[in-house]
Amino acid sequence: MDDTAIMQQVQRGQFTLFEELVRRYRGALRRVAESKLGDRSLAEDAVQETFLAVFAGRQSFDPRFSFRTWLWTILLNRCRKRLKRDAWRRRETPLSVCGECEWSELADPAAEQTGLARLLVAEQHERLHAMLEELPEVQADALRLRFFGGLKFQEIADAMESSLGGAKLRVRQGLTALAGLLQRDDSDADVEDESHDV
């Protein structure tokens, strides 16, 4: 059963079917929210609020439009509101403290890795998260939706209220900028290593 059919059933009162939508999207929503908010508990709250908003507004859902676009638009809005509300908290709490290696838990192979390897993976993910924050918000959001959310370009365009070409451009520019940041970071690390050797 596709998302629209499920929503139509939910509109008719089959509330338990809503669980299926939660099961389908919770992971992707949380990945995007966690990357955007930098905090697991905030991300969980944003995802919960998103699902509750969808459920509360179930009667306003129009089956002619994409459920996924609706869902992702709500999530992005919830995240933006939370970012504004919790800006002070984000400033005062470093990601490494509030996250407690949450990124390492998301990566599937981490379960078989040693503790040291898990820490390295967590460090890489935190580094990636920090770099995404350096990008313009529209580029970072487009990357999150594409890679963490698994959205098609048209869905990204709809969720971010841009054209299809605009969505692709944002992803391309974001990737180029991110690659540049990663290379710059690697170069800095090499210079540091050399100075330690000397």
Added chain:
Amino acid sequence: MTCDDAFDALTDPLLRDDAALRSHLEGCPRCRQMEEVLQPALAALAPLSSGASLPASEELSAPFLTPALIAEAEAAARTLTPRPAAASHGGHNRRTFDWRMTTFSLLFVVCISALPFVAAAWNTHVTPAAACLWKQRPGMELAAAGTADPADTVSRRVVLTCVACHLPTGAVRP
């Protein structure tokens, strides 16, 4: 596959190793160069891509919406008082604002209109031009010449007029 399709596939974690994409990249130097430029970013994003699932401990273990929770939410929604319409709420604010503005405007106009009358009354009360002896001081000194202690008398009278003007609440009047 077009270059546009190749970019779609390149950024899709499930299609990155697709044979059609590999074939396109072999024959298209521009896309191959793009892949080389984007490779660090694509590699960094891959572990967190939508293909990776939540760990078992994070999967939904309990129902998200229990029947009891739904019933509670529906009951709470029924008891809520409907919010006033946005337009009427905004209109109410605008009316309050207009009332305040009108009051302030009226007060302002009244104050401005009354200002000349207040100033005239003030001048009449505190600056009796005819009574001011400061400007008449040279003539007074000449007229008083030859009388006993003329300087002291003239000075005292002049000072009294100064005090009368500059301390209007005082009881001293020349």
